[in-house]
Amino acid sequence: xxSQAESRGSRDQGLHAHLLAALGPAxxxxxxxxxxxxxxxxxxxxxxxxxxxxxxxxxVLESMHLVESRRRVGVTVLPTEAWNVYDPQVxxxxxxxxxxxxxxxSLTMLRSAVEPVAARLAAELATPEECAELTEHAxxxxxxxxxxxxxGYLVHDIAFHRVILRASRNEMFARLGDVVAAVxxxxxxxxxxxxxxxxxxxTLHVQVAEAVREGDAATAERLMRTxxxxxxxELDVLAP
Amino acid sequence: xxSQAESRGSRDQGLHAHLLAALGPAxxxxxxxxxxxxxxxxxxxxxxxxxxxxxxxxxVLESMHLVESRRRVGVTVLPTEAWNVYDPQVxxxxxxxxxxxxxxxSLTMLRSAVEPVAARLAAELATPEECAELTEHAxxxxxxxxxxxxxGYLVHDIAFHRVILRASRNEMFARLGDVVAAVxxxxxxxxxxxxxxxxxxxTLHVQVAEAVREGDAATAERLMRTxxxxxxxELDVLAP
DNA sequence: CAACCTCATTACGTCATACGTATTCAATAG
DNA sequence: CTATTGAATACGTATGACGTAATGAGGTTG
Numbered sequence: 001x002x003s004q005a006e007s008r009g010s011r012d013q014g015l016h017a018h019l020l021a022a023l024g025p026a027x028x029x030x031x032x033x034x035x036x037x038x039x040x041x042x043x044x045x046x047x048x049x050x051x052x053x054x055x056x057x058x059x060v061l062e063s064m065h066l067v068e069s070r071r072r073v074g075v076t077v078l079p080t081e082a083w084n085v086y087d088p089q090v091x092x093x094x095x096x097x098x099x100x101x102x103x104x105x106s107l108t109m110l111r112s113a114v115e116p117v118a119a120r121l122a123a124e125l126a127t128p129e130e131c132a133e134l135t136e137h138a139x140x141x142x143x144x145x146x147x148x149x150x151x152g153y154l155v156h157d158i159a160f161h162r163v164i165l166r167a168s169r170n171e172m173f174a175r176l177g178d179v180v181a182a183v184x185x186x187x188x189x190x191x192x193x194x195x196x197x198x199x200x201x202x203t204l205h206v207q208v209a210e211a212v213r214e215g216d217a218a219t220a221e222r223l224m225r226t227x228x229x230x231x232x233x234e235l236d237v238l239a240p
Numbered sequence: 241x242x243s244q245a246e247s248r249g250s251r252d253q254g255l256h257a258h259l260l261a262a263l264g265p266a267x268x269x270x271x272x273x274x275x276x277x278x279x280x281x282x283x284x285x286x287x288x289x290x291x292x293x294x295x296x297x298x299x300v301l302e303s304m305h306l307v308e309s310r311r312r313v314g315v316t317v318l319p320t321e322a323w324n325v326y327d328p329q330v331x332x333x334x335x336x337x338x339x340x341x342x343x344x345x346s347l348t349m350l351r352s353a354v355e356p357v358a359a360r361l362a363a364e365l366a367t368p369e370e371c372a373e374l375t376e377h378a379x380x381x382x383x384x385x386x387x388x389x390x391x392g393y394l395v396h397d398i399a400f401h402r403v404i405l406r407a408s409r410n411e412m413f414a415r416l417g418d419v420v421a422a423v424x425x426x427x428x429x430x431x432x433x434x435x436x437x438x439x440x441x442x443t444l445h446v447q448v449a450e451a452v453r454e455g456d457a458a459t460a461e462r463l464m465r466t467x468x469x470x471x472x473x474e475l476d477v478l479a480p
Numbered sequence: 481c482a483a484c485c486t487c488a489t490t491a492c493g494t495c496a497t498a499c500g501t502a503t504t505c506a507a508t509a510g
Numbered sequence: 511c512t513a514t515t516g517a518a519t520a521c522g523t524a525t526g527a528c529g530t531a532a533t534g535a536g537g538t539t540g
Contacts, residue, residue, distance in 0.1 A: 014522065014523090015522080049523085050524045052525090055296060056299045059297075059300050060303045063329070072491055072533060073491075073532070074491065084326075085411050085412055086415065087327065113358075118353075175324075293495085311519090311521050313503075313520075314521080
């Protein structure tokens with residue numbers, strides 16, 4: 001065993017996480033085309049870890065359906081269709097990779113399918129506390145809608161949509177909060193958004209908060225549909 | 241090492257899969273309340289496998305956010321909010337467990353959010369081959385809509401919705417094919433469906449196939465929305 | 481000549497052991 | 511009563527050995 005201190009790599013969460021952080025992005029980025037076979041020993045040698053660590057990382061990749069391990073064959077990279085594209089880890093890796101635009105488009109489409117329904121449910125089921133949160137974040141959007149306050153705007157935007165999804169009282173919807181956060185963050189980071197958030201969007205958010213507070217499900221859904229469709233349109237304009 | 245043949249357990253995919261098949265359902269069923277600590281040695285002893293195997297299984301559970309492994313503490317069961325509820329494995333486990341009704345409701349709601357949008361996209365993007373498949377499965381539904389042919393009906397129903405989701409050309413939507421299959425299968429298995437599939441549903445499916453073939457996006461979306469809302473209503477009637 | 485069977489090879493699967501290390505909790509000193 | 515120290519603990523990692531199934535070469539057979 002060499003000094004085993006490792007130059008740096010990842011002090012975060014263990015060697016297996018380090019390996020995952022190396023293999024996951026590489027696979028999702030297509031550096032290993034589907035059908036590529038990786039050997040455990042080779043990986044252990046390449047990344048200077050024991051086979052134990054490699055096997056644990058492979059097990060995780062396998063649970064994400066990124067690879068398949070077969071005896072006497074090796075660890076085979078699976079085609080995209082097999083991947084667990086809802087796994088937050090996979091989403092993160094892909095958003096950081098080459099096919100980011102395609103990924104962003106898929107996720108935005110998912111948003112535009114789910115969020116309007118979530119808004120309708122929220123209007124029917126939101127607690128007073130959640131209504132208050134919505135109003136607060138809507139006001140936050142108004143405050144940060146002008147000038148160089150994109151980071152602040154982003155925080156309120158994410159929080160607003162998280163509350164909507166959570167207030168829908170649907171587990172599956174609530175879990176998309178992370179996805180929405182990733183999409184919105186990505187949009188801001190890559191300046192796939194005008195420097196001054198459009199006032200129309202801000203107004204719509206305020207109105208959604210109102211509709212939810214008043215229990216107007218139909219209006220909440222319609223307004224949210226407008227918001228997400230605008231997001232889709234924005235993407236169509238600024239991406240191939 | 242004892243005889244190590246194991247009464248049966250799972251010859252399917254290795255010992256670690258066996259362990260997963262035991263721990264996953266137990267955790268998702270709430271047999272280990274959040275905060276419960278499991279020790280690897282204890283698990284290894286209890287299931288008569290080596291610590292290596294336990295660790296690999298734990299890594300997978302960890303990637304699903306069902307548990308968290310911390311030094312000197314053990315493997316802690318995480319609260320439901322942390323779980324990867326989109327993981328097909330987790331979905332399967334939960335559908336087989338106690339809170340099946342709640343799970344079925346959440347998933348059906350997700351369907352009713354996504355499938356109408358998918359139908360709209362399908363009407364715009366479906367290939368001639370996919371249109372043919374849709375028509376074929378719609379006819380299959382008609383043929384099996386009466387008498388004791390629920391299994392046959394189910395096959396065509398699942399296939400139909402899979403084609404719609406695939407034809408939407410959206411990765412995230414396409415991946416929900418398994419979810420829809422699980423929901424429809426569950427509905428049939430538990431007789432949460434009338435013995436004779438309703439004729440109205442069959443007609444709607446035929447009309448969706450038509451709308452997609454003719455590229456009538458608005459109609460396809462509207463019809464599919466009716467289908468999924470009927471599914472929700474059905475659930476409301478037959479479940480608390 | 482083609483189809484089938486045999487068997488050595490290979491790389492994953494599992495086990496056992498040893499040691500490293502972060503974390504916790506209790507005992508002690510101030 | 512607070513703060514520091516230190517021993518116990520359970521996970522993290524490495525290593526070496528062996529089991530086992532899948533593969534493909536090579537020989538056998540119809």
